[in-house]
Amino acid sequence: MRLQKSQMVVPHAFGVVRPGPAPWLRSARSAYPFYFSRKDPFSISGNGSSRLNRVLRASLHSGFVTNSGEGAQVPVDQSEIIFVGTGTSEGIPRVSCLTNPDKKCPVCSKAIEPGNKNRRLNTSLLVRFARPSGECNILIDAGKFFYHSALKWFPTYGIRTIDAVIITHSHADAIGGLDDLRDWTNNVQPSIPIYTAERDFEVMKKTHYYLVDTSAIIPGAAVSALQFNIIKEEPFIVDDLQFTPLPVWHGRGYRSLGFRFGNICYISDVSEIPEDTYPLLENCEILIMDALRPDRSSSTHFGLPRALEEVRKIRPKRTLFTGMMHLMDHDKVNEGLVKLKEAEGLDVQLSYDGLRLRVTL
């Protein structure tokens, strides 16, 4: 397939760079000041840092701060991560659990209640930070349920632009929402850069052929305008923020990428961590890691026992699990996990959709 010039795929070594935002976009951003309300109990912060330092520093620092009250505003240089989704591919509640006449699923029946933390859509994380031209929102994965997640959390947290999407792997719960990005590129911003490994781009050429090769669509059809950038298993920079790929296995012979930015490590889909990846996880302050089910691992995902083994090995300051299936009851599992703090000094909890952490990058 022939690629249009704006969508040419360029292999990059270090420092993938995208064109700067259009002038009209800068003014659009300034209409949405980068303020957060201090409602979330899991707030993390530290000393402010310049954008230059963000690029140059190999390791960054974050620490906990006390909230100053409901709805208080924090300075423009404050960064945060938002858990856009924390569940499995089919989502929680499972429809099949709700229609089962023989057995009531305890977790799925709770998950239908509004605001229940067992309600989980496809795993995805938003990294949000300030830059001179306004806020920057970098999304990791846009899966099948991306629209529903965005519908819930973007207005809630005042998220307007999507400045880049970084792809962990090409399963449907990681890339199924690429088509939904059309709303942004038609109505908010001219285009969205996508950062993906070559192998996953090859998949997108088939699953989203009309987004890769826009000559395939009828002129004037308003599909997502995406710029594909190929990443390798080495650090790259998106909007001044360095991301280091964390290569892992997600089933035998199938590669997925986690990402480290600052001292935050995000690994959403993993069944095995190669030895070469462990050094990249050193001095991790916040580890966000796959934990599918409470009892055992599957062929493609860590279960909770294995995930805890890895936490003991990696020794992050704090761990939040993601990618939980319906067997993981949020409150019950967390009650068990909180005991590990006293017993072993492990700060481990399940994350949940909409969880927002204030961080320093």
Ligand SMILES: [Zn+2]
């Ligand atoms: Zn269920």
Ligand SMILES: [Zn+2]
């Ligand atoms: Zn997957």
